[in-house]
Structure formats: C-alpha cells, structure tokens
Amino acid sequence: xxxxxxxxxxxxxxxxxxxxxxxxxxxxxxxxxxxxxxxxxxxxxxxxxxxxxxxxxxxxxxxxxxxxxxxxxxxxxxxxxxxxxxxxxxxxxxxxxxxxxxxxxxxxxxxxxxxxxxxxxxxxxxxxxxxxxxxxxxxxxxxxxxxxxxxxxxxxxxxxxxxxxxxxxxxxxxxxxxxxxxxxxxxxxxxxxxxxxxxxxxxxxxxxxxxxxxxxxx
Amino acid sequence: xxxxxxxxxxxxxxxxxxxxxxxxxxxxxxxxxxxxxxxxxxxxxxxxxxxxxxxxxxxxxxxxxxxxxxxxxxxxxxxxxxxxxxxxxxxxxxxxxxxxxxxxxxxxxxxxxxxxxxxxxxxxxxxxxxxxxxxxxxxxxxxxxxxxxxxxxxxxxxxxxxxxxxxxxxxxxxxxxxxxxxxxxxxxxxxxxxxxxxxxxxxxxxxxxxxxxxxxxxx
Numbered sequence: 300x301x302x303x304x305x306x307x308x309x310x311x312x313x314x315x316x317x318x319x320x321x322x323x324x325x326x327x328x329x330x331x332x333x334x335x336x337x338x339x340x341x342x343x344x345x346x347x348x349x350x351x352x353x354x355x356x357x358x359x360x361x362x363x364x365x366x367x368x369x370x371x372x373x374x375x376x377x378x379x380x381x382x383x384x385x386x387x388x389x390x391x392x393x394x395x396x397x398x399x400x401x402x403x404x405x406x407x408x409x410x411x412x413x414x415x416x417x418x419x420x421x422x423x424x425x426x427x428x429x430x431x432x433x434x435x436x437x438x439x440x441x442x443x444x445x446x447x448x449x450x451x452x453x454x455x456x457x458x459x460x461x462x463x464x465x466x467x468x469x470x471x472x473x474x475x476x477x478x479x480x481x482x483x484x485x486x487x488x489x490x491x492x493x494x495x496x497x498x499x500x501x502x503x504x505x506x507x508x509x510x511x512x513x514x515x516x517x
Numbered sequence: 518x519x520x521x522x523x524x525x526x527x528x529x530x531x532x533x534x535x536x537x538x539x540x541x542x543x544x545x546x547x548x549x550x551x552x553x554x555x556x557x558x559x560x561x562x563x564x565x566x567x568x569x570x571x572x573x574x575x576x577x578x579x580x581x582x583x584x585x586x587x588x589x590x591x592x593x594x595x596x597x598x599x600x601x602x603x604x605x606x607x608x609x610x611x612x613x614x615x616x617x618x619x620x621x622x623x624x625x626x627x628x629x630x631x632x633x634x635x636x637x638x639x640x641x642x643x644x645x646x647x648x649x650x651x652x653x654x655x656x657x658x659x660x661x662x663x664x665x666x667x668x669x670x671x672x673x674x675x676x677x678x679x680x681x682x683x684x685x686x687x688x689x690x691x692x693x694x695x696x697x698x699x700x701x702x703x704x705x706x707x708x709x710x711x712x713x714x715x716x717x718x719x720x721x722x723x724x725x726x727x728x729x730x731x732x733x734x735x736x
C-alpha cells in the first residue's frame with residue numbers, strides 16, 4: 300500500500316511540475332507564435348497583391364482578403380486554401396484580379412513534397428527576386444522552365460494570365476506558347492504535386508465564388 | 518566490486534567518438550535519417566536534442582533517489598516530454614523557419630532512444646554534474662554526426678553547405694542524396710569509414726603493445 304501511494308504521489312508531482320512549467324512556457328511563446336504567423340501571412344498577402352488587406356472572410360476552410368490600393372480601389376483578392384499533396388497537405392495563397400477572372404499569383408505557405416522534385420511548387424528565392432524586380436510581372440521567357448512552375452500562376456508567355464474559372468488542368472510536353480489560359484505545365488517528375496496545386500487553386504476559386512454569392516456578391 | 522570511474526573529461530569525450538550515439542551505438546536513427554536533408558537541419562535537430570538530453574539528465578539525476586523504480590520510466594518520459602515541448606514552443610516562437618523545416622521530428626524527440634537510454638543507463642545512477650557532462654558529450658556527438666550527414670547530402674544534392682554554394686554550377690545535383698535513399702547511402706558509407714578507421718586504430722594499438730611486450734622480453 301505504501302509503495303502504491305509513493306508511486307502515485309511521484310507521478311502526480313512530476314506531472315504537475317511538468318504541466319506548470321509548460322503552462323508558463325506557453326504563456327511566453329503563444330503571443331510570439333501568433334505574431335510570427337501574422338507576419339508570415341501579411342508578407343505573403345503583400346507579396347501577392349500590394350496594398351492594404353481588409354478583414355478576412357472565413358468559411359469552409361477558405362480564407363479570403365479583399366486588398367485595396369492607396370486610393371481605396373479594389374486591387375485584387377488573396378485566397379488561402381489547403382488541400383492534399385503528395386505526402387501531406389499543401390497550404391497555398393492565391394492572388395486574383397479584382398473581377399476574379401484571372402489568377403495573378405501563387406505562394407505555397409506549407410508543404411511536405413519530395414525535396415528536389417515536388418518542392419519546385421514553391422517560389423525559389425530567385426523567383427521571388429524576379430517577381431519583385433519586375434513591376435508589371437511580365438515574366439516572358441522565365442516561365443519556360445519546369446523548375447519555375449509557380450511563375451505560371453503569375454503570368455505566362457507575354458504577360459497573359461491563367462483563367463480563374465476553376466477549370467485549370469495540368470498538361471505535359473506542350474510548348475509554353477501553345478498553352479491555353481487554363482493549362483499549366485507540370486513539373487518534370489512531380490506530376491502529382493503539380494496536379495495537387497492546380498486542384499487546390501480550382502477548389503479555392505470555386506469556393507470563393509460560392510462564398511461571395513452567399514454573401515450577396517463581391 | 519566497484520567499476521572504475523572515468524574522469525569528467527573522459528565522460529564528456531566518450532560521446533564524441535568511442536560511444537558516439539549515431540556512429541557507434543546506432544541510436545536515434547529516425548531523426549538522423551529523416552531530417553538531414555541539409556546541414557542546417559542537422560544542426561537544428563542536434564541542438565534541440567542536446568538541450569533536451571542535458572536538461573532531462575540534470576532533472577533525472579536530481580530526483581533519481583525520490584522516484585520509485587516501478588514508475589521510473591513513466592517519470593522519465595514525462596520529464597523528457599516537458600523539455601521537448603519547451604524546445605518545440607521556443608523554436609516556433611524564435612526560429613519559425615527552422616521549426617517548419619524540421620516539422621514533426623521536433624515533437625518526436627520524446628521517443629529518441631538516445632535520450633531515454635542516457636537517463637536509464639547514466640543519469641539515474643550518477644550525480645548531476647557527471648550526468649550533465651555525459652549528456653553534453655553525447656549531444657555534441659549526435660549533433661556533429663547529423664551536421665556531417667546533412668552537409669554531405671546537401672553538398673552532393675544541392676551543391677551547397679549551410680546555404681553557401683561550394684560546388685560549381687556545372688555539377689549536376691544528385692537528387693537521390695536529398696531523397697530518403699541518399700540518407701541510407703550516406704550513413705552507410707560514413708559508418709563504413711568510421712569502422713575502418715577504428716579497426717586501423719585497434720590494429721595500431723595492438724602492434725604497439727606487441728612491440729612493447731617483445732622489447733620487455735628481449736630486455
């Protein structure tokens with residue numbers, strides 16, 4: 300009986316001390332973690348559509364922001380949505396024009412795709428620099444590389460944009476100049492990752508349309 | 518019969534080579550193979566594991582006499598889990614990019630057998646100072662192994678080490694090195710090299726001993 304009580308008391312004391320310590324630690328870390336996430340999100344929105352985002356609209360796993368320019372005009376939309384990737388979920392932010400007819404950009408916030416293959420769905424630092432130093436984002440020949448997959452969502456062939464009708468499809472082996480506005484060239488050896496991103500984008504634009512229709516228009 | 522006690526310095530250095538957790542004891546293989554796609558990942562995982570190992574060893578050593586043998590493993594796990602959660606929260610708060618890169622492997626430090634192994638084999642039987650020194654040596658050995666493994670894989674698979682390009686652009690990256698197969702290949706080759714080196718050292722020591730013995734006989 301004595302040893303049982305000793306065992307119980309030990310476990311209770313160890314558990315209580317660990318719990319108390321973690322509670323203190325969480326109190327310190329939680330605001331910093333929230334702040335990091337907010338900064339990451341704001342930086343991604345600012346990168347995709349420069350301007351001031353309005354309050355987010357949330358529904359069914361989708362988060363959308365209207366972004367206004369300095370004059371208060373609607374500069375575009377940013378939509379955040381996650382879907383299934385090759386190994387785990389892929390969390391992306393998609394930029395749309397004010398009328399939501401064209402896709403103007405894409406940024407992957409989180410993924411667990413195969414390093415060196417599926418990870419090309421992310422913008423590389425070189426891609427980001429190119430986008431930041433090309434004000435009109437007419438990327439010309441830069442999109443003609445399988446490793447520049449995400450650039451296709453910003454512009455392709457002479458600054459044309461992808462359709463935001465929710466009908467994007469992945470194609471293989473086509474020349475960039477022959478691609479239709481709803482076609483995205485797959486990453487070599489990472490077709491599943493390429494298809495996953497396209498499926499997430501399609502689902503996001505359809506869900507955004509449904510959400511705005513429910514709220515009575517844009 | 519009491520076992521001969523090592524000096525504090527020997528207690529520290531044994532984890533670096535002779536009892537290196539990765540290269541000699543083959544412990545903690547899951548994070549070793551999974552996160553070492555780059556040198557920075559190896560460093561991040563190594564530092565996180567070392568922190569948990571040192572703190573848990575100190576705590577276990579301090580309370581070792583108060584914990585009944587029947588619940589010692591459960592108590593150690595609670596102590597280890599608390600420190601792992603502290604590391605996880607601190608990384609998310611201060612190093613969000615590294616935390617994202619290491620993903621689920623930070624919480625999984627709880628089940629890293631290097632840590633529980635040192636508590637059971639050492640910290641629960643030794644004083645706090647010796648336990649901390651032993652843990653620091655083991656942690657440093659673990660970290661160094663992960664950095665070497667991550668560095669080799671990053672160099673051959675991405676031309677860089679710690680993000681700095683070391684191989685020229687003409688070098689076509691070996692994608693296999695940053696895939697799981699690359700982890701097994703690299704670890705296998707490193708282990709082979711370490712075993713070969715140790716065999717040479719043992720043979721050299723044996724020959725020296727033989728020569729000394731012959732010299733004594735001749736004299």
